[in-house]
Amino acid sequence: MSTRMFGAPVQRSEDERLVAGRGAFLDDLGAGACAAAFVRSPHADARILDIDAAEAVDVDGLIAVYTYEDLSGPMAEPLPLLIPHPSIVDGRTPYPLAREYVHHVGEPVAMVVAHDRYTAEDAAARIRVDYEVGGPVVGIEAAAAAERTVHEGMADNVAAHLVQEVGDARAAIGAAPNSLELDLDIERSAATPLEGRGVYARWEPPTGSTGSDDGRLRVYSSTQTATGVRAAVAAKLELALGQVEVVVPDVGGGFGVKIVHPWPEEVMVPWAARRLGREVAWVEDRREHFIAAAHERAQRQRVRVGFDDSGRLLGLDVDILHDNGAYLPYGVIVPIVTSTQLLGPYKPGAYRVEFRSLYTSTAIVTPYRGAGRPQGVFAMERTMDAIADHLGLDRLAVRAANVITPAEMPYDQGLLFQDGRPLIYDSGDYPRMLEMIGELVDWPGFAEYRERAREEGRRVGIGVACYVEGTGPGPYEGGHVQVETSGKVRVATGLTSQGQGHGTMLAQVVADELDVPLTDVEVTTGDTRRMGYSVGTFASRGAVTSGSAVALAARRLKEKALRIAADALEADTGDLEFSQGRIQVKGSPAHRVELGTVAVLSNPLRYAFDAASAAATQFSGGGDPDRPPVAEGDAPGLEGTDYHSPLRCTFANGAHAAVVETDPDTAEIRILRYCVVHDCGNLINPRIVEGQVHGGVAQGVAGALYERMVYDSDGQLLNASLMDFLMPYASEIPTVEIAHMQTPSPLNPLGVKGAGEAGVIPASAALAAAVEDAEGFRVARMPISPPELFELRRRHAAG
Ligand code: MCN
Structure with missing residues (x-):
């Protein structure tokens, strides 16, 4: 391959059209x-x-x-x-x-x-x-109390209930030299895409x-x-x-909703x-x-943890109450994800998790970018900080004592995911991830900075939070690749796009496979006329599933193209190579055939509508009279379709570190630095991935400091407009400093892992930790606004 588009930070081909106002959105079509x-x-x-x-x-x-x-x-x-x-x-x-x-x-x-x-x-x-x-049932407490039920014919409000246990967590905690209990609370929020x-x-x-x-x-x-x-x-x-x-x-955006x-x-x-x-x-x-539409996030969690004197986990017991709104059309993916991916990069010792998913008289809850992981990470990372503080140890060091090492990969947490398949981390270097985030944010130098700031009357704090994310689930995704007689390449995927840049990344994959210029590849997304079997865009699965599928489809097409070119060039397929839109004899590039010509040769019925041609349609019936023009089992045309069906999720991972300053008078929380170490395997397009991380962090910051759904006791949403729902402006979002790691996934042909949700996942946990560090008291509820910080200060001062 000479183009090598895979890994190149190329501009998104979608953007010129969209920025110039030539987008075709639903409201344009149905006008x-x-x-x-x-x-x-x-x-x-x-x-x-x-x-x-x-x-x-x-x-x-x-x-x-x-x-x-x-x-x-x-x-x-x-x-x-x-x-x-x-x-x-x-x-x-x-x-x-x-x-x-x-x-x-x-x-x-x-x-x-x-x-x-x-x-x-x-x-x-x-x-x-x-x-x-x-009488409506509003809020998790009311739903759990079950004095009233949301639905007729139900004795309580429990929509779903699950316990998973590995070892005897309660016994392990009881026997541990140290133990703690935390009550945590995450409020309801929502994706709020630009287009409804x-x-x-x-x-x-x-x-x-x-x-x-x-x-x-x-x-x-x-x-x-x-x-x-x-x-x-x-x-x-x-x-x-x-x-x-x-x-x-x-x-214009979906984010799960x-x-x-x-x-x-x-x-x-x-x-x-x-x-x-x-x-x-x-x-x-x-x-x-x-x-x-749908909301997410609201959970109450009770965590009990047992640990040794070096901060190593011995047992973890987590109880989750999850608000699933009035109906359950999408099932219970969110609390299942929370309960299974809460463990992050750590070995918990024995683990028990129990969730109850509760009906409330409010809008339904379905996955919103991160899908239950921000809540799980909040539980786990707040626990890590609490352990470190309890033992007087460094927060990063306690994490380092608990992470899974590369030598232990693949690592089976012993849990079952939504589809009943085991949750096995395939690859990742978590100790290095911790080192890198420490280096990026200058963790060792922060204590001195904090001290100096305090002397100046400023309150600054630092927080870190880690996550793993099972990405790229199946069951499958397909790709179709076709070379036209012009030499242009058309690609179709069943993925739908909400702004991820799929057109660009799939073109990059195919351009490399066929060695054609990127500009010669056109991608169609989300059209059942082009791709009848598909699953869809969610769970950070596009790069893994569709990226792999189009690569496999292109490889199928290549096999056929080589056969046709070998005939045309009277050469052996093994002696041929793809080069810049042609197939040529290795070492003898003058002996070549254009890919467009191979497409012409692939169809015995050739349409030649150019003026020079005597007849409009020519049937190339020549060749071997003992062979039909299209061989049995073959098909006219130069195209290939294939599917990628991953064995199970591939695990991306990362760590975020936030530095904040809290105003002693107004309790305003300002983010001074926001650092991200991110591993989504091989990067197809680093520019797109960075955009995805930025967007994710923006939504994470929003969920940590600004956005929430406020229902009154009658079940009326009090902030159902953008005047009242506090969506942050760009000015509230920090510059995001990103360092990439690339641990290839062994589970797909491209070695990729998903990236689309990662940015949002640890933001609340990292920011809560940073505010806590600045203030010196525990932050257990998110989002946190200036009035709430003010109130926490008041309560802390009152003892
Ligand atoms: N990518 C890459 N290399 C990788 C992994 C990903 O180059 N190793 C790039 C791909 O080019 C792809 C993008 O990152 O274009 C996201 O890829 P992936 O992580 O596979 O996620 P999906 O394509 O499945 O997109 C879904 C994901 C989810 S679940 C939500 S929610 C979300 C997100 O993407 N919603 C979005 N990002 C969004 N971005 C926009 N603009 N709008 C949304 O609604």
């Missing part, structure tokens, strides 16, 4: 369609007594009003529980439109379709819904080519999983899979489009996003 609007519950817990649409019917431009009564067949059934798990005790999912009860503010109760959005909203506002208001959810559907009448009276449905969605939406819509609308096409256009498939709106809009035979579009507004 001419009829508009849908949803009537949503204003109550967190209520029974619907009556829905009266009489006043709406008078609105000029109204096309239809639908309620649950209009639904039948699968549409009248609850939405599926996507990822079942044995821990789920009672898995409740919503109906496409509320049937009799509503369980959180924002739940869709009726749908309006009109000629335009303005009319649709106007008509929706005129629909009168009569509710019998009940949206779906635009059009029903296309039968063409006759299918031999059927039925048409086809084209659905555009800002989803993270195109094939998932296709399967769900087909099932709900009782269509064959082949009748539904899902295309994901440009998407667009992973649910289908959302109620995502089946209602296609259903209405089919029923009406018209194009129907819905794009979520910001308030809808806050109250009716």
